[in-house]
Amino acid sequence: MIELLKQPWPWYTSGISIAFIMILLLVYGKSFGFSSNLRALCTLAGAGKRVKFFDFDWKTQKWNLLFLIGSILGGWLSSTVLKNEEPMHLSAATILDIEKLGVAFDGQMNPSAIFGADFATSPKGFLILLVGGLLVGFGSRYAGGCTSGHAISGLSNLQIPSLLAVIGFFAGGLIMTHLLLPYIF
Amino acid sequence: MKGLKFILAGILFGVIMSKSEAISWYRIQEMFRFQSFHMYGIIGTAVIIGAIAVFLIKKFKIKDTDGSQIVLQDKKKSWPRYIIGGSIFGLGWALTGACPGPMFVNIGYGYWSMLIVIFGSLLGTYLYGVIRDKLPH
Numbered sequence: 001m002i003e004l005l006k007q008p009w010p011w012y013t014s015g016i017s018i019a020f021i022m023i024l025l026l027v028y029g030k031s032f033g034f035s036s037n038l039r040a041l042c043t044l045a046g047a048g049k050r051v052k053f054f055d056f057d058w059k060t061q062k063w064n065l066l067f068l069i070g071s072i073l074g075g076w077l078s079s080t081v082l083k084n085e086e087p088m089h090l091s092a093a094t095i096l097d098i099e100k101l102g103v104a105f106d107g108q109m110n111p112s113a114i115f116g117a118d119f120a121t122s123p124k125g126f127l128i129l130l131v132g133g134l135l136v137g138f139g140s141r142y143a144g145g146c147t148s149g150h151a152i153s154g155l156s157n158l159q160i161p162s163l164l165a166v167i168g169f170f171a172g173g174l175i176m177t178h179l180l181l182p183y184i185f
Numbered sequence: 186m187k188g189l190k191f192i193l194a195g196i197l198f199g200v201i202m203s204k205s206e207a208i209s210w211y212r213i214q215e216m217f218r219f220q221s222f223h224m225y226g227i228i229g230t231a232v233i234i235g236a237i238a239v240f241l242i243k244k245f246k247i248k249d250t251d252g253s254q255i256v257l258q259d260k261k262k263s264w265p266r267y268i269i270g271g272s273i274f275g276l277g278w279a280l281t282g283a284c285p286g287p288m289f290v291n292i293g294y295g296y297w298s299m300l301i302v303i304f305g306s307l308l309g310t311y312l313y314g315v316i317r318d319k320l321p322h
Contacts, residue, residue, distance in 0.1 A: 005204070008204060008205070008206060009201070009204040009205045010205075010226075011205065011222070011223050011224075011225075011226030011227045011230065012226060012230050013205070014201050014202075014204070014205030014207065014227045014230075014231075015226060015227045015228070015229065015230020015231040015234070016230060016231075016234060017197070017201045018198075018201060018227065018230075018231040019230070019231045019232075019234035019235045019238065021194055021197060021198050021201070022231070022235050022238075023235070023238045023242075024194055025194065026238075026239075026242065026249065026255050026257075027247075027249055027250060027255070028190065028191070028194075028249060028250055029249035029250065029251050029253065029255070030191075031257070031258070034284075034285045034286040035284075035285040035310075037285065038285060038306055038307055038310040039310055039314075041307060041310075042307060042310055042311050042314065045307075047311055047314065051311070051314045051315055052314075053313075053314035053315075053317055054311075054314050062188070063188065063191045064191075066188045066191040066192050066195065067191045067192070067194055067195035067198065068195060068289055069192060069195060070191065070192040070193060070194060070195020070196040070197075070198065070199060071195040071196070071198050071199040071202070071286060071289050071290050071293070072195075072199065072289050072290065072292055072293035073192070073195070073196050073199060073293060074195060074196040074197065074198060074199015074200040074201075074202070074203065074290060074293060075199045075202075075203050075208070075289070075290035075291060075292065075293025075294040075295075076199075076293035076294065076295075077196065077199070077200055077293075078199065078200050078203030078204055078290075078293075078294060079203070079293070079294040079295050082200065082203075082204065088206060088209065088211065090211050090212075090215060090221075091215055091220040091221045093218070093220045094211065094214055094215040094218055094220045094221070097214070097218055097220075098211070098214055105211065109203075109206065109208065109209050109211075109291075109294060109296075110208075110209060110210045110211070110282065110291065110296055111210055111211065114210060115210070115296050115298045115299065116298070117298065120298035120301060121298075126301060128280065129281060129298060129299075129301040129302050129305065130301050130302070130304065130305040130308075131277075131280075131305060132277045132280035132281035132302060132305060133277065133281060133288070133301065133302035133303060133304065133305020133306040133307075133308070133309065134277070134305040134306065134308050134309035134312070135273050135274065135276045135277025135280065135305075135309060136274055136277035136278060136281065136283070136284060136285065136288075136302070136305075136306050136309065137277075137285075137305065137306030137307060137308065137309025137310040137311075137312075137313070138270075138273055138274075138277075138309030138310065138312055138313045139270050139271065139272070139273030139274025139275070139276070139277060139309070140270070140274050140284075140285060140306075140310075141270070141309070141310050141313040141314070141317075142266055142269065142270030142273060142274075142313050142317075142320065143266055143267050143269075143270030143271045143273075143274055144260065144261075144266060144267070144270070145260075146274065146284050146285045146286070147228075147278075147284040147285075147286070148284075148285075148286055150260075150267075150271075151228055151232070152228070152231050152232065152235060153235070153257075154260060155232045155235070155236070156231075156232055156235030156236045156238070156239045157236075157239050157257045157259075158236065158239075159259065159260045160262070161260035161261065161262060161263070161264075161267050162260055162267075164264055164267035164268055164271065165267040165268075165270070165271040165274075166271065167268065167271065168267055168268045168269070168270065168271015168272040168273075168274065168275060169271050169272075169274055169275040169278060170217075170275060171268075171271070171272045171275060172271065172272035172273060172274060172275020172276040172277075172278070172279070173213075173216075173217045173275035173276070173278050173279040174217055174275075174279075175272070175275070175276065176217075176275065176276045176277075176278075176279035176280050177214065177217035177218060177279045178217075178218075180276070180280075181279070181280070184280070
């Protein structure tokens with residue numbers, strides 16, 4: 001069993017499991033949306049004293065923060081007991097394309113060329129990761145949700161606003177990938 | 186402990202996202218370059234099954250574990266916040282390869298540099314809270 005779980009999971013297993021989590025949270029009386037945690041974390045850090053948007057009872061999001069803690073544990077389990085030692089099977093075309101950007105494919109989960117200590121602690125690398133995160137945090141709150149809240153929960157509930165948000169996610173992602181990345185790395 | 190079920194659900198989420206490589210910068214690049222069906226398969230399957238489940242929950246008025254009927258809130262109808270906010274999100278998603286969930290899963294996986302991305306995302310969330318009254322929604 002554990003050997004089977006160690007293999008990379010096919011897309012359908014993952015898709016079915018993500019739907020299962022969304023349904024499970026609905027049955028628990030909650031709504032699947034991860035980026036709400038970022039707001040709750042700002043409130044926990046005391047942002048509610050200065051900015052009205054953060055002046056809410058973060059305890060209503062306690063369940064979500066526990067979910068966040070679980071997700072970190074899940075990542076840890078996957079890199080230890082469930083670790084698959086084989087290199088990732090990335091499409092050959094992607095490997096060529098990102099090499100042109102100067103990002104070498106190393107077969108790991110994430111490129112050491114970006115997330116390795118050398119690049120991440122260089123002024124340029126630090127700034128790229130910081131600004132990238134800032135765009136995600138700002139954009140998800142502005143749009144009122146991220147991939148889980150809009151693409152999964154919202155689309156499952158046939159919400160047109162969520163469809164607009166997902167179109168936005170892709171518009172931004174395509175602009176970054178095809179127009180901006182060549183100038184960044 | 187009442188909170189345990191949420192931690193367990195989170196663990197399952199972290200394992201799914203890791204084992205299907207949805208937390209990988211490489212996979213997100215592959216998706217935005219249309220060079221693999223993988224990510225589309227994950228999101229597509231989740232949405233189709235999710236939509237059927239939501240339909241059934243509404244049709245049979247299914248109750249949650251507290252005994253109240255499950256209600257799914259409609260998102261507020263407008264377009265600027267979704268299109269503009271969504272696009273800003275997308276720029277960051279393609280750059281860091283991480284949306285909010287995978288950022289934290291990656292910390293557990295051992296990618297400590299993701300803490301910089303998380304710190305940035307908290308700054309971004311804070312910045313939104315500060316200027317939200319000036320933004321078109």
